[in-house]
Amino acid sequence: MASTRLDPIDRKILAELQADGRMTNVELAKRVGISAPPCLRRVRTLEEAGYIRGYHADVDPRELGFEVQVFANVGLQSQAEADLSAFEARCRAWPLVRECHMLNGEVDFILKCVAPDLSTFQRFLTEELTAAANVASVKTALVIRGAKDQPGVPFDVLEERLARDA
Amino acid sequence: MASTRLDPIDRKILAELQADGRMTNVELAKRVGISAPPCLRRVRTLEEAGYIRGYHADVDPRELGFEVQVFANVGLQSQAEADLSAFEARCRAWPLVRECHMLNGEVDFILKCVAPDLSTFQRFLTEELTAAANVASVKTALVIRGAKDQPGVPFDVLEERLARDA
DNA sequence: TTACTCCGCGCAACGATCTTGCGCTCCGGC
DNA sequence: GCCGGAGCGCAAGATCGTTGCGCGGAGTAA
Structure with missing residues (x-):
């Protein structure tokens, strides 16, 4: 549901988990600046709301x-x-x-x-x-060679956009 | 290094982690049929050997x-x-x-x-x-609509191929 | 302003998981 | 038959995940 807006902490969580999906919850909590329990609750909420569709190991073909x-x-x-x-x-x-x-x-x-x-x-x-x-x-x-292969979305662009709109 | 062949357990580990990168090590160990410690050691080895390049949350754009x-x-x-x-x-x-x-x-x-x-x-x-x-x-x-978006490689194809070559 | 409600955080505790060291077994070479 | 290495499982301590609970701030209404 796009009606439920994300706050800066949620977006940081998504950005961190996109970069490293196996990060420990306590490490994640440390990076986003809150304690572990609310951090885990936010992650669960993001998963159930569909913002996070899953986690995958990036295997080299x-x-x-x-x-x-x-x-x-x-x-x-x-x-x-x-x-x-x-x-x-x-x-x-x-x-x-x-x-x-x-x-x-x-x-x-x-x-x-x-x-x-x-x-x-x-x-x-x-x-x-x-x-x-x-x-x-x-x-x-x-494909002769791959030059770039980034998953997901560029969160820095998202942040810029939000900062400009605000 | 492609010289180091993977055994069936390693391939199962890769397949499972590709499908669910946040799976617990004990759950992973249970699925591949070994105990947790050697399972974790295998995962670390696969990461360091480059078979696993990373883990990423699949964020919905x-x-x-x-x-x-x-x-x-x-x-x-x-x-x-x-x-x-x-x-x-x-x-x-x-x-x-x-x-x-x-x-x-x-x-x-x-x-x-x-x-x-x-x-x-x-x-x-x-x-x-x-x-x-x-x-x-x-x-x-x-892109009008997405019909399929699977990460990584099809492990069932790999297994078929290995079974035929053997 | 004050009282009330709701939402989200942090603390604390318990259970599960991770991680390491160690001893065992299996297997191949001598 | 003996030896050495590789890989497993067991066990224990450290770390992490998970839950319940109390607290404080924001918003609302009287």
Whole structure:
């Protein structure tokens, strides 16, 4: 609920947990300037209110043998809502597809995919994605190297904005 | 180091922590079938070996007022290494740019950006990104809705692959 | 102004968890 | 058969998570 505004301490908590999700509650409390019990209560509230959707270890794909990362731009034949939903459901079922976003503009969806090697991805591309119902066009782009990969949102921008509005 | 192979328990640990990064060590130990102390030692080893790069709370951008998410395809005038690195450095300095990946194919980079509203993004686009040195073309696509957003890698695919190779 | 209510903090205590040291077993090499 | 190393589980002390409770400040109404 966006009606429940966050105070500066809540925003600090979110920023700290976004930066280090395994931080101890007492360490977190120390950083945001309150004692441990109310800090934990705030975290629980933020979780239940949906501000925090979960916590995840950031695992290195290459170390685990996922050498290939690909962005796939997908165009569909029909943009009827039922067909869009059907394609999204397929994407959720494909483990190699990690993200699926519906776009405006000339392409309908952009997919972020990972694979152990190129041939695995090629097989997925030809036998699954391109072959799927309603898929009109697929243009893929291989990731050569990653320059930045930050999760979540920039809290400094948020703070600037709040300071200006106030 | 990829030379140090992971055993099934290590992979289970990574899978569990990717799914829930705040899981208690005793709970984790219970799930992977060993006692708490060696489990914690394994986690520390995985962290130091680089398999785990960190832990992050998954914060909902919309709840925090970041309503806009955009993918930007960027083409550069010069692809000399020095110019590529310079552009990557600029991306790292822009807080609205959350991800920056170098691609093969017709575009040079794809950027995932967030912004509180469209006008903020437009300002960034015209005054910063398009105006930056060496930027030849920028094509943006607004995210209408997100259908899937999974972090990390699909461990079930990894297990299948290892079972087949063995 | 005063009294009242509500919300959120801090304190304290208990239970759970983390963390370390240690001894044991298993396994491979000599 | 013996030895050495790696990895496990047990146990204990330190730290942390969790709950209940009392206190104080902000807002409201008389």
